[in-house]
Amino acid sequence: MKNLVLKGVLGASALVLLASAASAGTLDDVKKKGFVQCGVNTGLAGFAAPNDKGEWSGFDVDYCRAVAAAVFGDGTKVKFTPLSAKDRLPALQSGEIDVLIRNTTWTLSRDTQGFDFPGVNYYDGQGFMINAKKLSGINSALQLSGASVCVQAGTTTELNLADYFKANKMDYNPVVFEKLEEVNAAYDAGRCDVYTTDQSGLYAIRLTLSAPDDHVVLPEIISKEPLGPVVRQGDSQWADVIRWTHYALLTAEELGITKANVEELTKSDSPEIKRVLGQEANTKLGTDLGLTNDWVVNIVKAVGNYGELFESNVGAGSKLKIARGINAQWSKGGLQYAMPIR
């Protein structure tokens, strides 16, 4: 009797022990699972939000689809986990998600805390938004001394805010919420005078307010916010997949490969296009990455190139109407620069 109980317990704990120990490469795990578990924002128009059909859409969401297309050749093999700013990094750390694509700023401390940033998919900066109707006469962030400021908890925004007001010897009253929706609601209800987050976010949030035209984004940009996908540290194969998915999207734009013409271009004579699309004889570029050789074709077929993603989600083709600005290709004066696929 005693032995039976003991054996049973030992056996059970041994099983759990083995089960938890078996987790090596994320890419293999993802292939075995059959889908990519992608952490996204809980609802930020243009970046990650459910659309009127209830499907996730947005810039970051399309990046998740691009990763799924690179791995499986099918952009729909992805599941989304909406995460608050506070929960996002623990969710990645615990293995709940495979990759975090949720406008997350690349910083040294995050990079050394067990995470890796394979690239920057959106160069942003922190700004301020106020209700111009209620606070007429304010046209600079330097006039904000004494204001109540709405901000999301656990963000670099929260830290920059403290630094900026301290550096300019102004005082303020932080009103801190965990969820984006709560910050939006509090700002809309007039709980605070100022809303601060990344400028792209301010434009997106303005659309969701009850009277968007009353609100203006102040000109000051007080920080650098390079936003990009995040993976767990110590898995360079998976980091490579994410990194080169990003470069593939940029390279496709550079070479004029679009969602519409990618099928046609696989028959192109251009050696560069042939190489990128995996049409070179005996090419091993895709398989060396742990993917198939037509991975770039799959990505572009699923979501388009970087320019298409930008314009349809946050640029001219969207309600946000954000200019490409520093997110233009390097050849057009921007910062987006893909490493060569060869």
Added chain:
Amino acid sequence: MASQDITPVDSGSAKASLLNDPRIRGYIYQVVVLVVLVGLVYWVVNNTIANLQRAHLATGFGFLDGRSGFDISSHPFTQYSSDSTYIKALYVGILNTMLVAVAGIITATIIGFVIGVGRLSHNWLIRKLCTVYVEVFRNIPPLLVIFFWYSGVLAVLPQARQSIALPFNTFLNNRGFFFPVPVFGEGAWLAGAAFIIAIVGTFFIRRWAYKRQMATGQRFPILWTSLALIIGLPLLAFALKGFPVTPDWPVLGGFNIKGGSLVGPEFMSLYLALSFYTASFIAEIVRAGIRGVGKGQSEASHALGLRAGTTTRLVVVPQAMRIIIPPLTSQYLNLTKNSSLAVAVGYPDLFAVGGTILNQTGRSIEVVAIFITVYLSLSVLTSLFMNWFNAKMALVER
């Protein structure tokens, strides 16, 4: 004496298996459970360490000395800025948790007792109103109650520039309730000392008055004497020092009201929600406690000639308290733990501040360990206090 004779007789006989001895069997079960428990703890710790190493994560509490870098809106009892350390930020969070818990417990107890007694009222309207209160608040999740108060507070109150001016130079708007605070000048310590002396003095006078009443039957106007002492003595001290106090009046500034002190809508909504929610449970406990005292007790008391008020105070309540206190302790613990819902309305309690630190430093295990330790300590302290109180109120058997 009699019970000792029931021990098993087979302990001496060689044939009977050891397993049939209930005492031995009891030991075996305990050993098995202990081994499993130790094994489980060992496995969890070991697995955690292995996982942390695999993820290249640093461990330890050294990070708490680092600069926090973020601001906290409400830090009533301490100085805090973004230059303070993480540990200071946690300290502010713990203070805020304790503040809302203590304030909530006091208010919930008062409301709970009033409603609980109200449910036993002879007045039909009062009885029914109290029943409705209990049923409504007891059956809504606490988070919803918090949101109800928060959006209620935000929706009803005006913007800062249209503040409602209340008497005594206080203001109310959706940034909170603003009130003047006294700024004490030099020599104010004397008044503080006088206040403490007055309280200690009251305590001794009470003891003396009680003894005298027991001995001679003469009563002493204890309430008026204490009031005179507690209010009069500090006032006298102030007067001696020439009233070294200036009020800090709140006035309307550019964005908001400046000066004075404020209670923010976050604290208000959390405090009101926790008080009202927990009060509905306390009301039921109080009702059960009073009902639990036999009717004969009050009848006997009346027969002895005691009046209704005296009967309640000296006969019913002391006995009801013995039934009320143990479940009341659980409600106090619940209220303290429910205060972690503060994060939903942005009140910087331990859970909210700790969550931010967790996010900024990535030290999830350490921060969660701190959460557990602090909430456990608060709960154990509450329990210890209530157990002491319970022992004091318990029936003294002679």
